[in-house]
Amino acid sequence: MFNTIIYKVSGSVAYITLNRPEAMNSLDPEILLEMLEALKASHDDQAVRAVVITGAGKAFCAGGDLKWMMSVRNNDWKEKFDCLVRDFNTIILYIRGIEKPVIAAVNGFASGAGFSLALACDVRVVSENAKFNQAYVKIGLTPDGGSSFFLTKMLGPARATDLIFTGRMVGAQEALALGLASEVVPAGSFSERIEQVAKKFAAGPPLSYEMAKTLINEALGPALEAQLDYERDFIVSASLSNDFEEGLTAFINKREPVFKGN
Numbered sequence: 001m002f003n004t005i006i007y008k009v010s011g012s013v014a015y016i017t018l019n020r021p022e023a024m025n026s027l028d029p030e031i032l033l034e035m036l037e038a039l040k041a042s043h044d045d046q047a048v049r050a051v052v053i054t055g056a057g058k059a060f061c062a063g064g065d066l067k068w069m070m071s072v073r074n075n076d077w078k079e080k081f082d083c084l085v086r087d088f089n090t091i092i093l094y095i096r097g098i099e100k101p102v103i104a105a106v107n108g109f110a111s112g113a114g115f116s117l118a119l120a121c122d123v124r125v126v127s128e129n130a131k132f133n134q135a136y137v138k139i140g141l142t143p144d145g146g147s148s149f150f151l152t153k154m155l156g157p158a159r160a161t162d163l164i165f166t167g168r169m170v171g172a173q174e175a176l177a178l179g180l181a182s183e184v185v186p187a188g189s190f191s192e193r194i195e196q197v198a199k200k201f202a203a204g205p206p207l208s209y210e211m212a213k214t215l216i217n218e219a220l221g222p223a224l225e226a227q228l229d230y231e232r233d234f235i236v237s238a239s240l241s242n243d244f245e246e247g248l249t250a251f252i253n254k255r256e257p258v259f260k261g262n
Helices: 030-045 066-072 075-098 113-120 135-139 146-156 157-166 172-178 186-204 208-218 223-238 243-253
Strands: 006-012 012-016 050-055 058-059 102-106 109-111 125-129 130-131 184-186
Touching: 006 030, 012 030, 012 146, 030 075, 050 058, 050 186, 058 102, 058 113, 066 075, 066 243, 075 223, 102 184, 102 186, 109 113, 109 184, 113 130, 113 146, 125 186, 125 243, 135 157, 135 243, 146 157, 146 223, 172 184, 184 186
Parallel strands: 012 050, 050 102, 058 109, 102 125, 109 130, 125 184
Antiparallel strands: 006 012
């Protein structure tokens, strides 16, 4: 049914596994379309009462697929990249809108849009091997997927600025201390613990969860959707710059970029 994800329902829990381990589960148009289809399936299935999003292999999600970006860079780039970001934003809003608990099971590296994906979920349970970073600055881009919104709301402007401007790596224990993770789990028992957490949510009161999530979203206000639009405009604009061209080329060639501000 799917080429780039694994969708499985076990009892009352739907598991969506990003399944591009050879590409660290990075995001291209196909995986985004399949993720949305799986999320809709989990929403429509009345037997499903909790949803888990995780990654196959050593990564949760490494963000946008830079090799895909290189392959379309000279072929209707602006339109294709804008479409990619729009599709990702649709997923973020869908996760926030789904009336069931959505758990990010962060098994490993969560970078850029992968970090944003985890932030959009209701709960983040992370492996001791998990690492997070806002990688956009490394290649001359700007945050997307609501990360500028979620991080500022969760951490405040100063800490959000630190993570976004530096792109530094945040380990599992620091994520826990910052409140970005609800718990850190030993790698050897991670799958078992995720199953326990998911089953606990699935056994909880669905109506209460639905109403509570609505209240939380109302408290956040309509700003998320507006911020996603701002982010899309800015990241698409940044993607047309020479700095992004330099950042992308430097990353592919494994060297330090030299940014010039144009």
